[in-house]
Amino acid sequence: MLQDTINIKINQIEESRINQVDWDNLPFGKVFSDHMLVMDYDNGAWKTPEIMPFGTVPFHPATSAIHYGQSIFEGLKAFRGADGEIRVFRADMNAKRFNESAKRMCMPEIPVENFVECIRKLIELDRNWVPDREGYSLYIRPFMYATDEFVGIRPSDKYKFLIFTCPVGAYYAEPVKVKIEEYYTRAAEGGVGRAKAAGNYASSLYPAKLAQEKGFHQLLWTDGKTHEYIEESGTMNVMFLIDGKLITPGEENDTILRGITKRSVIEVAKKWGYEVEERRVRVDEVLQAIRDGRLTECFGAGTAATIAHIEKIGYRDEIFDLPALETREFSNRMSRYLTDIKIGAETDSFGWTMKV
Numbered sequence: 001m002l003q004d005t006i007n008i009k010i011n012q013i014e015e016s017r018i019n020q021v022d023w024d025n026l027p028f029g030k031v032f033s034d035h036m037l038v039m040d041y042d043n044g045a046w047k048t049p050e051i052m053p054f055g056t057v058p059f060h061p062a063t064s065a066i067h068y069g070q071s072i073f074e075g076l077k078a079f080r081g082a083d084g085e086i087r088v089f090r091a092d093m094n095a096k097r098f099n100e101s102a103k104r105m106c107m108p109e110i111p112v113e114n115f116v117e118c119i120r121k122l123i124e125l126d127r128n129w130v131p132d133r134e135g136y137s138l139y140i141r142p143f144m145y146a147t148d149e150f151v152g153i154r155p156s157d158k159y160k161f162l163i164f165t166c167p168v169g170a171y172y173a174e175p176v177k178v179k180i181e182e183y184y185t186r187a188a189e190g191g192v193g194r195a196k197a198a199g200n201y202a203s204s205l206y207p208a209k210l211a212q213e214k215g216f217h218q219l220l221w222t223d224g225k226t227h228e229y230i231e232e233s234g235t236m237n238v239m240f241l242i243d244g245k246l247i248t249p250g251e252e253n254d255t256i257l258r259g260i261t262k263r264s265v266i267e268v269a270k271k272w273g274y275e276v277e278e279r280r281v282r283v284d285e286v287l288q289a290i291r292d293g294r295l296t297e298c299f300g301a302g303t304a305a306t307i308a309h310i311e312k313i314g315y316r317d318e319i320f321d322l323p324a325l326e327t328r329e330f331s332n333r334m335s336r337y338l339t340d341i342k343i344g345a346e347t348d349s350f351g352w353t354m355k356v
């Protein structure tokens with residue numbers, strides 16, 4: 001295992017590519033900063049991480065992650081504040097969730113402080129890549145995959161951990177339309193839904209494509225057993241304001257990703273005096289609340305998605321129009337408040353940001 005103080009090798013690029021970036025047209029996840037971090041695991045131990053020029057990674061055709069899917073990832077962001085400081089949001093939480101995913105997928109864990117330090121060092125080096133415009137940030141993608149060159153089913157002995165970063169704007173450029181899915185399943189109890197495992201996203205592509213063909217951005221997944229309870233969306237957790245209460249599916253089952261944005265919304269909402277219910281949420285309860293006008297807000301919460309207003313919900317052959325965005329006092333205020341913490345315009349009384 002790595003030590004508390006971690007030695008990171010640095011192999012810096014000769015010339016930055018930053019002048020080639022078209023900051024006015026920044027597609028999400030397609031522009032990559034100058035450097036990446038790579039750390040190998042072998043013989044039961046992590047080796048010294050190395051920051052190197054961003055580039056391709058050669059792989060053996062029998063690389064086991066490609067065949068058997070031992071692959072996990074994280075997503076977090078760094079922000080440039082009005083004060084010029086760079087802040088990373090809740091990196092320790094991503095580190096912990098990464099290790100929970102690793103455990104479930106039979107992969108080696110990385111000590112939280114080492115994970116965070118790898119991020120800190122990489123952002124420090126590529127700090128010019130953190131955009132300075134409102135609504136933009138540097139998306140950070142840590143991930144790990146199995147690298148044994150082997151045909152056969154068993155946990156790999158070797159792994160690669162990498163981090164790269166991308167300057168990004170909004171993931172959803174407009175309010176989101178979601179469809180309640182009643183046939184396909186994202187995650188079954190006892191499965192890997194709680195882990196941020198690559199395969200979860202692969203298996204959701206086809207059902208999401210069917211919904212996209214009908215004009216929806218994403219699915220609203222329901223539980224795999226009865227399809228009567230709402231779980232989450234493809235890239236975000238889902239939250240409702242019903243009768244003035246903040247309601248969101250609980251994490252008691254292992255089918256939902258334990259979202260850090262959602263957790264942050266809950267902590268702030270409690271501080272603001274809102275009643276919060278984390279529990280199973282029935283589909284028909286939500287639909288009835290829309291019909292009765294008791295549902296006043298509905299939004300997704302995620303690192304890439306941020307606070308994403310949901311404007312329409314499709315259910316069977318019906319489309320439910322949700323309240324106008326400008327009436328959504330809670331989520332608009334929350335979105336502003338969280339942004340202000342991230343850019344240093346609001347006091348970070350929760351201790352959620354790490355300055356780089």
Ligand code: PLP
Nearest residue numbers: 235236237257259260261302303
């Ligand atoms: N649910 C899924 C399936 C996701 O991919 C994400 C994004 O990471 C989330 C929820 C939201 O999690 P977080 O707020 O930690 O980004």
Ligand code: COI
Nearest residue numbers: 075076235302303304305
């Ligand atoms: C994130 O919000 O970080 C995600 O992982 C969602 C998506 C880009 C896969």
